[in-house]
Amino acid sequence: MYQYFNGLVIREGTEGVPAENVEALFQDAGWARNTPSWQMEKYSLIFTNSTWAFTVWDGEKMIGMVRVLSDKIMAATIMDLAVLSEYRGKGIGKKLVELCLQKLPHGDWFAHTSANNFSFYERCGFEVKDLSQNGTCAYYGYIQARKVGHR
Template identity: 80%
Template structure:
């Protein structure tokens, strides 16, 4: 499935997403630096193991993406919402969130993000709660892996 949005194409699907284009978006967002060659497949595998995904294309360049992980009944999580810095402010991110929510309109949606993104998610209809009373517990396995030496950082591989 695909649709047009402001002269761009939005594709739905979790298969065939080019790892190099995902990595480029992650670099643009500051989420990764130098990924060792042996880890590059993760940029494709994250989509293969997602419930839903939408990518945004300007010609042959992927300029936006979002993944959804869900039980498809009650709850879903927005993962890796990312729009290239050159294309931000054009409503692309909001459109991607809207497409996700349409997949499970009566379910509970969650977005794990930093506080500077809270106003964006509020514009998309999400509620930012007082975390002193109600919050999300997190375990960051990738940080633990880095501490224990199981994950390389910044090395060419």
């Protein structure tokens, strides 16, 4: 499935997302650097193993993406949302979040993000809860790949 948004094409699907395009988005976002060739496949596999995904294209150039992990019943998490810096501020990220929310309209949604993106998600309808109020806490483990500079 695909649709048009402000002259761009948004494609839905987890298959066939080119690894080099994902790496370029991750590098632009500051999430990846100097990926060894033997690790490039992971950028396609993260999509293949995701529940839902959308990519945004300006002609042949992938300029945005989002991927979601979900049980498809109660909860879903936006794992990665990235838009090339030169395309930010044009509503693309918000549109991607809206498309995600349509996949599970009555479920609980979470966003795996950094603190500097809280305001973006608040504008999309997410709430940043005071952890002392709801007792929810997330812990992150750092595996060896992270320690040696591979995401």
